[in-house]
Amino acid sequence: MTSPCLRLATEDDLVAINDIYNYYVLHSTCTYQLEAEPIEDRAAWFRERLRQCLPVTVAEHGTQVVGWGSLSRFHPRTGYASTVEASVYINHQHHRRGLGRLLLSDLVERARSAGFHSVIGGASAEQTASIALQESLGFKRVGQLVQVGYKFNTWLDVIYLQRMLGPASPEQPAD
Numbered sequence: 688m689t690s691p692c693l694r695l696a697t698e699d700d701l702v703a704i705n706d707i708y709n710y711y712v713l714h715s716t717c718t719y720q721l722e723a724e725p726i727e728d729r730a731a732w733f734r735e736r737l738r739q740c741l742p743v744t745v746a747e748h749g750t751q752v753v754g755w756g757s758l759s760r761f762h763p764r765t766g767y768a769s770t771v772e773a774s775v776y777i778n779h780q781h782h783r784r785g786l787g788r789l790l791l792s793d794l795v796e797r798a799r800s801a802g803f804h805s806v807i808g809g810a811s812a813e814q815t816a817s818i819a820l821q822e823s824l825g826f827k828r829v830g831q832l833v834q835v836g837y838k839f840n841t842w843l844d845v846i847y848l849q850r851m852l853g854p855a856s857p858e859q860p861a862d
C-alpha cells in the first residue's frame with residue numbers, strides 16, 4: 688500500500704470528514720455527541736477554524752480521505768488562548784496503520800510552530816486506543832472527570848491528557 692499523504696483540509700473534504708466522524712457518533716463513546724453532525728454544522732465548524740487560523744488536516748490514501756485531525760481552542764476565555772485541544776478521527780476500517788500517530792504528531796508540531804504552550808487531549812476513560820496513542824506521543828494524564836458523560840445507557844468518565852510545548856516552569860507538568 689502507498690504511504691498516506693497528509694495535507695490541510697479544504698471544503699471539498701468536509702463530507703468525508705463528517706462521514707468518518709458520524710460513524711463514531713453512532714457507534715462509539717469516543718465522542719459524546721448523540722446525533723449525527725449535519726453537514727451544514729460541519730461547514731460552519733470548518734469556517735470557524737479558518738477564521739481562528741487553526742488547522743484542519745486530512746490523511747489521504749490515493750484520493751480517499753482516511754482520517755482527519757484538528758486543533759481547537761481549549762476554552763473561549765482569552766486567558767486560555769495559549770492552549771489548544773487536538774482531535775483525531777481515523778476511518779474505522781483503517782485503524783492500526785499509523786494514521787492516528789501521523790495526524791496527531793503533525794498537530795502537535797503545528798501547535799508548537801504556532802507558538803501554543805500546550806495541547807490538551809480528552810478521551811473517554813474506556814477509549815484505550817485514544818489514551819495509548821496520546822501517551823505514546825508524550826501526552827501525560829492530568830485529570831479525570833467522573834461520570835460527566837452519558838451514552839449508550841452508561842455513565843462515562845473523561846480523562847484529560849496534556850502535552851507541554853513551551854518552556855516548563857516549576858508549577859507545570861514536565862514535557
Ligand SMILES: CC(C)(COP(=O)(O)OP(=O)(O)OC[C@H]1O[C@@H](n2cnc3c(N)ncnc32)[C@H](O)[C@@H]1OP(=O)(O)O)[C@@H](O)C(=O)NCCC(=O)NCCS
Pocket residue numbers: 711717773774775776777778781782783784785786787788789791808814815816817819820821823
Ligand atoms: C484512537 C485512533 C485515532 C488511533 O488511530 P490509529 O490510526 O488506529 O492508531 P495508530 O495506528 O497510529 O497507532 C498509534 C499508537 O496508538 C496506540 N493504539 C492505537 N490503537 C490502539 C488500540 N486499539 N489498542 C491499544 N493501543 C492502540 C498504540 O500505542 C499505537 O502504536 P503501535 O501500533 O506501535 O502499538 C483511532 O482508533 C480512532 O480514530 N478512534 C476513534 C476516534 C478517537 O478516539 N479519537 C481520539 C484520538 S486523540
